[in-house]
Amino acid sequence: MKEYNLRRHHETSKKHSDKDKNMDTEQRLQKVEELKRGLKSQQALFTIAKSQSGAAVKASFIVAEEVAKSARPFTEGEFIKNCMLKVCDAVCPDKRQLFSNVSLSRNTVAERIDQLSTNLKEQLVGKGKDFIAYSLAVDESTDTSDIAQLSIFVRGVDSSLSITEELLALRPLRGTTTGQDLYEEVSRCVNEMGLPWEKLVGLTTDGAPAMCGYRSGLVARMRERMREENVTGELTAYHCIKHQESLCGKALKMEHVMSTITRAVNFIRARGLNHRQFKAFLGELDTEYGDLPYHTEVRWLSQGKVLQRCFELREEICLFMENKGKDTTELRDETFLCEMAFLCDITSHLNVMNLQLQGRGRVISDMYSTVQAFKTKLSLWETQMRKENLSHFPSCQTMKEKLSTAVFPTAQFADKLNILAADFRRRFADFEAQKCRFQLLGNPFAVDVESAPPNLQMELIELQCNDTLKEKYDRVGAAEFARFIPDTMAELRIQAAQTLSMF
Template sequence: MEKGKDFVAFSLAVDESCDASDTAQLSVFIRGVDSNLCVTEELLGFKSMHGTTTGKEIFEEFSKCVTEIKLPWDKLVGLTTDGAPAMCGKKSGLVGMVREKMREENCAGELTVYHCIIHQEALCAKALKMEHVMTTVTQVVNFIRAKGLNHRQFKYFLEECGSEYADVPYHTEVRWLSRGKVLNRCFELREEICQFLETKGKDTAELREQKFLCELAFLCDISSHLDALNLQLQGRGRNITDMYAAVRAFKTKLCLWENQMLQGNPCHFPCCQSIKAQISTAVFPCAQFAEKLSVLAAEFSRRFADFDAQKCKFELLSNPFAVDVENAPTNIQMELIELQCNDTLKSKYDAVGAAQFPRFIPDTMPQLRTQAAQMLSMFGSTYLCEQLFSSMKMTKTTHRRRLTDEHLRSILRISSAQSLSPDIDELASKKRCQVSGLGTSD
């Protein structure tokens, strides 16, 4: 509450998940920026929802989080959700109701809404339409891992073969990075897996087909690239401009890979190179894979259109000295010209970098400072919410289902705190010390 009084802009990240007792838990994180352009990123509220979780109910709990801390609605500039209908609905969803609330409060600013970058990146991968390969791999892994005897025999078989790897991991749909790990391990152990399945009387004709091996190799490589991007987007305290830059770089890479694949040169796809060396070059479907890369690039452009629309604002934060003044908002054009012509500030930018530079923008450029504060406050993803839900799963397990909502909230608030620290003296002063008695008797 004390820090919130100094915020000149703040944004919120919202997500919802169920705990071990099937109670819906709503987490709301705040990223606030004060007048000194210092960023505070903390858990704003954690609300238990025992009934339905429609947009209206979510908005009511969301609104309580804002009003309990006495945050002014006119300072709210950004809202990031997981993209669920109850969250992003324009009328009956959380986004629509927040915008209506801001109109009622006569807020002058416009609310910028984002669908979590990490969610969108994971959804883009579905455009490849290679589920048939993943289904076959999953069936093979499940056959090996589902029964204890098969699993033990397979590990012993790998040991006898002198394999570099000792096992294959499970694939879990909700754990995005597991997909790439499973595919790569199965590709590396493809020969050992086929030999083991044959000892069990299983047909391995499909696994040995050249077409399947080519598709498996391509899916391995593109999944590895997607996983690398996913890891770049994770973490606390990430600026939305850096996350957007990572996505833009990946879209550019997709164009390069498409052109190289059309030329029959999969130099950035090691698994494809390995398979191509084993089979006839004419058999390897370069054109087919180039088309899939083109489809993936188009899906990235479609899903990240809302981020592309903010490109000019992102550039104002990441590199204000390279922004075309004519394309900048009119209210900051004069200040932007002064900034770009100031050699001292340019030297400071080169010295401290884009992340720290906004703090050195002088008070004589209030519009630029306000713009910087708004962009610094933006959440690019709901990563913090997902991280909190992971802590929730470990805290409220099937063996601790009776943990109360209040206790769970307290535990998660402490575990998620970053820059806040408890004032023990203040807390202790509000508690009544236990006394042994009111007095002595004769």
């Protein structure tokens, strides 16, 4: 350091120190307060800048999250920012700079979404370490580019019996989709997420041979892996309940009715001129409905909606097609109309059941009860149909009133209901083996202790004799009651966790 700089610093410091030395106590206090105010004002500048910067970053994360949820392009961020600035100019122009500081460029939105994804994965990994039981749901389907996509969901339960249900991974399968390929992806995903194999209790599949193959399917390979990991528990594998319910409807074998309706709908909807004229035609007739929906096979509820609308507009559809020179003999046939009415009603009942099975947080014991209730309804409907009681089939009742009693084939439809009930019993036979487990979760106070597993019998007796817990069960219901089982009943809590974790 140069001598000149040292001398100048010494003389300047000495000058200030001599000046301060001559101050009295009051002046010194004033000087201290002045210095404090100067320091706080300097710090406030940094604090304000930091808070504004933090708010801008938070806002960009919020917008990026909404862009991701709505599956919109990342470039939408710039459009949203332009809209925000125009609104700001009209409402609070003095705040424009704050909105300008929010970065919503394409790269920023992409980076924010990537950071959100990473954070969600870290949270899921953290929750996975606390699982005392979890199940996987695996489904394989093909996207629009003919690439097989394997979706893996996890449903886990922690020690407080809180349920976590999330998408674990979506993996593309660009080659074959054999049981070995599926197993490798699922196994890799389980290991990456740090999920313990000994806590895996259930595996839900779509029922494909590659999933359920006895020797080389995904289920068989997962069970083999669990044996290699020295897991003592048994893996419960079953076909997805909602998928099974959808497949049961095919047992009616009434595709000829649906194909005829689909051809009529496609004739009206496929050509723009026909579609416009049909809507105008319905408007002239002042009908309740103004259009026909398309039927989409992959959408399980689509068939019921199309059937219901076509049945309501059956006369208008025939009139329009006749004006266009199309033959409507089949659409006006009495036998066809009766079959259409029956299919409309039974599909409507199946759709109601499907909606009851859907929804986040559904418990498998409640879903099993829904299936059991529907099987009982089928038995009742069959009996009533043979007696020509159409109380629960409004479309059939409408057709019967318009036709002679001898024409309406109640015996034929009763046989259809019998076939449907038999298919339900066949497809859901695997769940009968789990009936005791479902009852332990659904209503543990009504379970016969002698039929319960030996390791649960003592705790089950204590539970059933506890009036406080019985009152709690009556107040909160079966789904929430499991969390109130005391820690002293460890076996019951584990059993409840395993059942709650099943899809």
